[in-house]
Amino acid sequence: MLPAAGPVERAWDWRQVFSATAHLFDGHEPAEVLQLAAHVVPCLGPFTVEASYRAEAGLLRPSPPQSAGALRPGTAASSLGADRDVARDDDRWHHLLGLRAGHDVVGCLVVGAPAAPDPDALFALGVLAHEAATAVAHAQLAAREQQRSRQLRQLARLREVIKDRTSTIGELATEVARLQGQQHVQRTVAVAAAAGSADAALLTALHQLTGLASGLEDTFGNLRAWQGPERAGRYRRTGGRNREDLLRRAAASCGPLREANRVLQVIRPRQDVLGLLYLWDPDHRVGELDELALTQTAAALGVEMAHQRDLAETELRLRRHLAEDLVAGTDEASAVARADLLGHDLRQPHRVVTLSWDPRTAVHTVAEAVRHCVGTRQVPSLLTQRGQTVVLVTQASTDPDALYRGVAEELAPATGVLGVGSVCAGPAGLPQSFADALRAQEVRRHTHHAAGVVRFDELGVYRLLDSGGGPEEVRAFVRENLGPLLDYDELHGSTMVATLTQYLERGGGYDATARALLIHRSTLRYRLARIRELTGGDLHDVDTRLNLHLATRALQVLRGAEVAAVPALRSPAVPNQAAEVVE
Secondary structure (H helix, E strand, O other): OOOOOOOOOOOOOHHHHHHHHHHHHOOOOHHHHHHHHHHHHHHHOOOEEEEEEEEEOOEEEEOOOOOOOOOOOOEEHHHOOOOEEOOOOOOOEEEEEEEEEOOEEEEEEEEEEOOOOOHHHHHHHHHHHHHHHHHHHHHHHHHHHHHHHHHHHHHHHHHHHHHHHHHHHHHHHHHHHHHHHHHHHHHHHHHHHOOOOHHHHHHHHHHHHHOOEEEEEOOOOOEEEEEOOOOOOOOOOOOHHHHHHHHHHHHHOOOOEEEOOEEEEEEOOOOOOOEEEEEEOOOOOOOHHHHHHHHHHHHHHHHHHHHHHHHHHHHHHHHHHHHHHHHHOOOHHHHHHHHHHOOOOOOOOEEEEEEEOOOOOOHHHHHHHHHHHHHHOOOOEEEEEEOOEEEEEEEOOOOHHHHHHHHHHHOOOOOOEEEEOOOEOOHHHHHHHHHHHHHHHHHHHOOOOOOEEEEHHHOOHHHHHOOOOOHHHHHHHHHHHHHHHHHHHHHHOOOHHHHHHHHHHOOOOHHHHHHHHOOOHHHHHHHHHHHHHHHOOOOOOHHHHHHHHHHHHHHHHHHHHHHHHOHHHHOOOHHHHHHHHHO
């Protein structure tokens, strides 16, 4: 607390002066320091402070503003010289006391007293002025430091704001670039999808977007389309033997899946997998936009392939219905018109081909193999199914042998029978061609060569035997010529009929017949002698041989596959051979 001023001159000592001035350095503002100094002045004697000035921007301004004294407003602080008395129109003593910090004037006080003080009082005022000037300078310095600290803090905050904004601008620029890249990918894929040849256009677009080679496989792993540098070596389908497992993992994946040097995406618009699209990436440089391009292209291909599949299924149903009507018999004009809508020309010569396979192979699998074969070979045809038989209405120029080989490659081993009907000039003859193909197929199935292609036009004697004249007549013919041999075989469990069949089929050659029956020549000679005895005929006679040959073939037709199952054709037992030799 400041000491109270005394009513008499010299009511102070140095301890009071230093105690009073100590409060000037308590961290006040410059204006507050001047006010405190003005309160201390009366403590030094009968003094009063008539006015106080503070230096601002090099000029002395009243502080507080309402105080006025001997100086004009706006007086330069540097013009203030030494402390001096100020003359007024009264009897009081007036003194201008400058507040100097070093060479700078920081303010001044105008002090008044009833009379001029003694030198000690003036000295005390000087000490107070020095302390007040130092306190004002200190306060100004502190204010500048605070201002500088505030400025530094503001600058630091500004730098952080600038840094954050720069980072935000960079992130925004990156996001804009990413969105622009995505938009470019989507636009490019959309334009390619709208092209006429969607598969080729989409793969070309994918290659341009990624700079990588791309391949499109169908459901079975066959390469459907390729875009990029020329492939070297034999093509290896994606996944190899583990393709099914790979397709399951790829379908369950949320995005593209890497498999060795390929980054792949399953084409699955619905539940069924329609194909596989991949990027060839041996250097592992596929990025986010590359994966987006792969995904977008696979989606566009899925829509296109699903549409193609729906169209193909519709066309297959129409073709199947037309094929069924053709083999059953229908109006020729309407059949030709329906075929025209399907792009099939019924005005050309046609015939019917039938195909049946091993019963262990499902008929729809056989039909799919036939459909794939005629599709890859671009064979104009109409396909349907009758029970376990696949029926194909095709042009007469179609090569049945090539068709059978193509189907056998997919359904190996070759255990099917392909019947070829007669050629007809118009749709009206297709029911008869269908019946002929079934007859040819049935005849081949009942022979010991029950696999391969059989043409109705080439049945020869089998065609006569199966001509529909009545099975009883054929049985009578067989009984007439082979009756003794059939009875002997049944009674003794021998193989005379089978031996005669092989002998006649091989043109009477001993060596070829013995090898076919896996018996010795002497055994064969014994059997042939026994056959002559039983039949009473001469095997060297042309008519006898012809009748016996026809009878054996007729027996094959009547008995079917049973003829191929007799012991002689499977190789007779060795003990029986020995017994016959001894006999």
